[in-house]
Amino acid sequence: MISDYDLQSVYTRVDGDKKKHISRLRRLLMQPSSSLEGIGIKECADLVAQLYRQVGCEKVEVVETKGNPVVYGECKGESDKTLMGYFMYDTMPYNEPGWDHPPMKAETVDMRLPAGKVKALVNRGADNTKGPMAALLNALEACNKSVGRPPVGLILVAEGEEELGSPNLPAYVKKHKKRLSKADACYFPYFGQDSDGGLNLYLGVKGVAYFELECSGKSWGRGPTEFAIHSANKAWVDSPVWRLVHALKTMTSDDGNRVLIDGFYDGVAPPSKEDEEVIASSAPRFDAESAKKEMRIRQFMIPDDDKAALMKLYTYASTLNIDGIWGGWTEKGSKTILPHKVTCKMDIRVVPNQRKEAMMPLVRKHLDAHGYEDIEMREIDTGYDWCRCSVKEPVVQAMIRAFEAFGGKPSIWPTSGGSVPFYVFSRMLGLPFTMGGIGHSSLAHSPNEYMVLEGNRKIAGLPEVEKFMVRFMSEYAH
Amino acid sequence: MISDYDLQSVYTRVDGDKKKHISRLRRLLMQPSSSLEGIGIKECADLVAQLYRQVGCEKVEVVETKGNPVVYGECKGESDKTLMGYFMYDTMPYNEPGWDHPPMKAETVDMRLPAGKVKALVNRGADNTKGPMAALLNALEACNKSVGRPPVGLILVAEGEEELGSPNLPAYVKKHKKRLSKADACYFPYFGQDSDGGLNLYLGVKGVAYFELECSGKSWGRGPTEFAIHSANKAWVDSPVWRLVHALKTMTSDDGNRVLIDGFYDGVAPPSKEDEEVIASSAPRFDAESAKKEMRIRQFMIPDDDKAALMKLYTYASTLNIDGIWGGWTEKGSKTILPHKVTCKMDIRVVPNQRKEAMMPLVRKHLDAHGYEDIEMREIDTGYDWCRCSVKEPVVQAMIRAFEAFGGKPSIWPTSGGSVPFYVFSRMLGLPFTMGGIGHSSLAHSPNEYMVLEGNRKIAGLPEVEKFMVRFMSEYAH
Numbered sequence: 036m037i038s039d040y041d042l043q044s045v046y047t048r049v050d051g052d053k054k055k056h057i058s059r060l061r062r063l064l065m066q067p068s069s070s071l072e073g074i075g076i077k078e079c080a081d082l083v084a085q086l087y088r089q090v091g092c093e094k095v096e097v098v099e100t101k102g103n104p105v106v107y108g109e110c111k112g113e114s115d116k117t118l119m120g121y122f123m124y125d126t127m128p129y130n131e132p133g134w135d136h137p138p139m140k141a142e143t144v145d146m147r148l149p150a151g152k153v154k155a156l157v158n159r160g161a162d163n164t165k166g167p168m169a170a171l172l173n174a175l176e177a178c179n180k181s182v183g184r185p186p187v188g189l190i191l192v193a194e195g196e197e198e199l200g201s202p203n204l205p206a207y208v209k210k211h212k213k214r215l216s217k218a219d220a221c222y223f224p225y226f227g228q229d230s231d232g233g234l235n236l237y238l239g240v241k242g243v244a245y246f247e248l249e250c251s252g253k254s255w256g257r258g259p260t261e262f263a264i265h266s267a268n269k270a271w272v273d274s275p276v277w278r279l280v281h282a283l284k285t286m287t288s289d290d291g292n293r294v295l296i297d298g299f300y301d302g303v304a305p306p307s308k309e310d311e312e313v314i315a316s317s318a319p320r321f322d323a324e325s326a327k328k329e330m331r332i333r334q335f336m337i338p339d340d341d342k343a344a345l346m347k348l349y350t351y352a353s354t355l356n357i358d359g360i361w362g363g364w365t366e367k368g369s370k371t372i373l374p375h376k377v378t379c380k381m382d383i384r385v386v387p388n389q390r391k392e393a394m395m396p397l398v399r400k401h402l403d404a405h406g407y408e409d410i411e412m413r414e415i416d417t418g419y420d421w422c423r424c425s426v427k428e429p430v431v432q433a434m435i436r437a438f439e440a441f442g443g444k445p446s447i448w449p450t451s452g453g454s455v456p457f458y459v460f461s462r463m464l465g466l467p468f469t470m471g472g473i474g475h476s477s478l479a480h481s482p483n484e485y486m487v488l489e490g491n492r493k494i495a496g497l498p499e500v501e502k503f504m505v506r507f508m509s510e511y512a513h
Numbered sequence: 514m515i516s517d518y519d520l521q522s523v524y525t526r527v528d529g530d531k532k533k534h535i536s537r538l539r540r541l542l543m544q545p546s547s548s549l550e551g552i553g554i555k556e557c558a559d560l561v562a563q564l565y566r567q568v569g570c571e572k573v574e575v576v577e578t579k580g581n582p583v584v585y586g587e588c589k590g591e592s593d594k595t596l597m598g599y600f601m602y603d604t605m606p607y608n609e610p611g612w613d614h615p616p617m618k619a620e621t622v623d624m625r626l627p628a629g630k631v632k633a634l635v636n637r638g639a640d641n642t643k644g645p646m647a648a649l650l651n652a653l654e655a656c657n658k659s660v661g662r663p664p665v666g667l668i669l670v671a672e673g674e675e676e677l678g679s680p681n682l683p684a685y686v687k688k689h690k691k692r693l694s695k696a697d698a699c700y701f702p703y704f705g706q707d708s709d710g711g712l713n714l715y716l717g718v719k720g721v722a723y724f725e726l727e728c729s730g731k732s733w734g735r736g737p738t739e740f741a742i743h744s745a746n747k748a749w750v751d752s753p754v755w756r757l758v759h760a761l762k763t764m765t766s767d768d769g770n771r772v773l774i775d776g777f778y779d780g781v782a783p784p785s786k787e788d789e790e791v792i793a794s795s796a797p798r799f800d801a802e803s804a805k806k807e808m809r810i811r812q813f814m815i816p817d818d819d820k821a822a823l824m825k826l827y828t829y830a831s832t833l834n835i836d837g838i839w840g841g842w843t844e845k846g847s848k849t850i851l852p853h854k855v856t857c858k859m860d861i862r863v864v865p866n867q868r869k870e871a872m873m874p875l876v877r878k879h880l881d882a883h884g885y886e887d888i889e890m891r892e893i894d895t896g897y898d899w900c901r902c903s904v905k906e907p908v909v910q911a912m913i914r915a916f917e918a919f920g921g922k923p924s925i926w927p928t929s930g931g932s933v934p935f936y937v938f939s940r941m942l943g944l945p946f947t948m949g950g951i952g953h954s955s956l957a958h959s960p961n962e963y964m965v966l967e968g969n970r971k972i973a974g975l976p977e978v979e980k981f982m983v984r985f986m987s988e989y990a991h
């Protein structure tokens with residue numbers, strides 16, 4: 036820690052500005068920015084730039100790309116260390132059914148979590164990831180308004196296409212390599228506490244590939260080609276829907292969990308010695324019950340009494356998932372048709388040391404080998420590669436020390452199940468990275484996405500999260 | 514034929530009233546009556562009652578049922594024979610993409626069919642079956658306004674729930690058995706010519722059962738139960754979508770054409786001697802090329818050089834079809850979720866002598882036997898049973914003679930692939946029946962549904978269809 040960095044003065048400022056900080060957070064949350072639908076993107080980029088300026092960044096630029104702009108900011112720090120904060124200002128859509136509160140009104144809701152009562156904000160993006168972004172901006176302002184500078188220099192990179200697979204981030208990083216290389220490490224803030232208060236630290240992320248398969252009479256040459264026909268014709272006409280069912284069934288074991296595509300698991304690395312140690316020390320703290328409750332699942336794939344096995348499954352599994360499927364008559368009642376096409380969306384999670392770019396070709400090869408050359412395959416976004424960082428890296432150690440100062444030892448996971456485009460910074464710029472922190476949020480990509488605003492003994496509320504972020508920075512400045 | 518029934522005078526009237534007849538037809542077509550969506554039903558029932566009166570029915574009643582009303586009408590005839598005309602005034606929805614002309618504006622469109630140029634009306638219900646209904650009402654009016662009476666007495670029964678599986682027709686028929694039993698035979702008019710002008714006569718219809726299968730984490734006890742969760746969790750959480758894929762794959766052979774459900778084909782009767790004769794004499798006239806063109810298929814399941822084999826396939830195949838499937842993210846882009854449920858709609862076509870009511874229980878038993886007790890099964894409509902009538906029945910012979918008078922010998926098919934609720938009249942009232950006639954229409958249940966309005970040398974236009982109907986009635990009166 037920088038001996039002369041006056042943390043207490045920043046903390047006092049955080050407490051004093053609580054109302055203002057909540058209001059900044061709500062403003063960012065309520066600004067739509069659904070990149071899949073192209074809603075509110077420009078407005079949100081401008082808002083982020085405005086917030087950068089508001090909290091004291093010296094340099095702010097809305098940088099155009101081939102897609103949505105990147106919002107870039109710089110702020111000098113007390114030490115000569117520089118952290119790059121990576122954010123996404125785009126969100127998932129919020130038009131699915133199941134929202135108990137309006138998805139864009141940032142309502143404060145009383146919530147009973149396994150950790151006890153809290154007040155939460157319900158809004159699309161609260162978890163993923165406007166909530167953590169606003170918290171870091173608030174923390175930065177508190178530093179600037181008390182001590183005068185944050186403990187480390189900050190480079191802020193907010194992209195607007197994360198939910199599209201960050202198609203233009205690699206080009207952006209390549210183009211601005213010189214400027215971005217001033218950073219010593221990379222930091223992706225989010226709320227890493229479980230709903231029971233458990234602390235988690237992930238040392239990496241899985242990669243992801245996302246694509247559609249379409250089976251149609253047109254490309255098959257059998258079945259209806261142009262439109263759905265009367266289902267009486269099933270008697271003498273083939274069905275593209277049955278064809279897709281039979282093509283899909285060849286890809287996984289009967290339980291849907293083991294992928295049967297040749298070479299799919301090639302390259303999957305077993306846990307390293309460091310990973311084994313990390314898991315062994317973290318597993319006892321993992322609360323399987325809370326995780327199940329949060330996802331509303333009754334059981335995991337495997338029994339949850341062996342927590343280390345469960346952690347390894349989550350961390351090392353490369354998966355083939357069906358995200359959606361549709362074809363034919365999907366509304367009320369009994370329209371009798373033989374559909375001419377059916378489509379499904381799939382994602383593959385890629386783990387070390389699989390090659391992300393090899394995965395879709397393997398699926399293609401599998402389809403061809405099984406006689407399904409006609410099934411069309413479309414990449415939907417460019418996806419991310421996996422990346423990993425050693426627990427021994429100073430930036431990770433700074434994060435662990437911040438955890439210990441605020442709540443205790445975190446459970447350390449070799450990778451998260453989710454995917455963020457850290458490979459861009461880690462591989463293209465060679466930067467070590469860390470992510471997460473205290474605070475709790477959940478239901479990313481689901482209705483009722485939320486973040487905790489006022490916490491309790493076990494779960495951090497917004498002011499504690501902001502203090503934690505300052506502490507982490509000052510630990511890294513050390 | 515009734516020697517003294519003045520056909521020529523009716524024909525002259527048909528020709529003279531052509532404009533008026535087209536206008537009646539268009540009015541009926543343009544009145545929405547989508548029973549699946551509950552649009553325009555009451556208005557259409559009232560319109561049908563009004564048309565009954567207009568064309569000279571002596572008794573007209575809109576009879577309430579537990580669902581949509583039945584429109585009943587009576588008209589005395591020259592002979593003491595009585596035909597019951599069965600119609601449906603409801604249609605499929607018309608909100609699917611792919612309409613080249615507005616689906617409810619009954620636009621006249623120049624069309625080039627394999628049989629040559631025609632003028633057609635494009636509208637939902639033109640084929641199925643408001644077009645034929647309007648034609649019979651026109652024919653009836655022409656009889657009443659020229660000779661004074663139709664050749665046979667007519668009982669008209671128009672139901673408004675055929676596209677829902679006629680759930681209330683059996684109860685209606687039971688309740689009004691006495692009145693309906695005055696009929697000697699039943700007649701379902703429609704346009705039975707192929708697009709190349711080929712004439713077809715069907716001696717029966719297949720039955721149909723329609724249901725949904727739903728696979729959900731909630732009833733399975735594995736996978737997400739309440740909402741879709743982040744797809745990163747596929748690593749340790751089971752997928753209801755994969756489960757449905759694997760359940761479905763057990764039901765058919767890899768090509769999707771042979772049903773593997775135990776007992777599914779039990780009861781399927783081989784062609785009788787009469788059927789073999791009928792098919793042998795009809796097969797040479799079946800134009801496989803035109804049929805393929807009409808459906809926009811490039812090939813049938815089997816080579817089409819053996820036309821008798823193809824006719825038998827269409828006629829005797831009991832099928833398991835997937836009408837629709839949906840679950841998870843089905844919109845644009847790459848939402849990464851593990852869905853909590855997936856649903857598909859299926860129909861089974863039932864042939865003599867399968868028992869329609871046995872089919873869904875067989876599917877249930879199959880699912881249970883394969884460990885899929887949790888997959889829920891919902892009957893969507895009550896469906897129809899199959900029914901058959903001998904080619905030797907006088908009403909069928911009258912239809913054949915009418916064909917011969919207007920175009921030549923029809924191809925006779927033991928059953929149609931489609932399903933109409935004739936079992937109600939055939940089994941509950943013991944009435945023989947016939948259906949079809951000349952004229953051409955197509956694309957029932959598809960976009961661009963049409964009927965020929967002005968024909969050519971090979972295909973009958975509206976006036977010829979109306980004359981044919983009168984001829985058929987007079988042949989039956991004989």
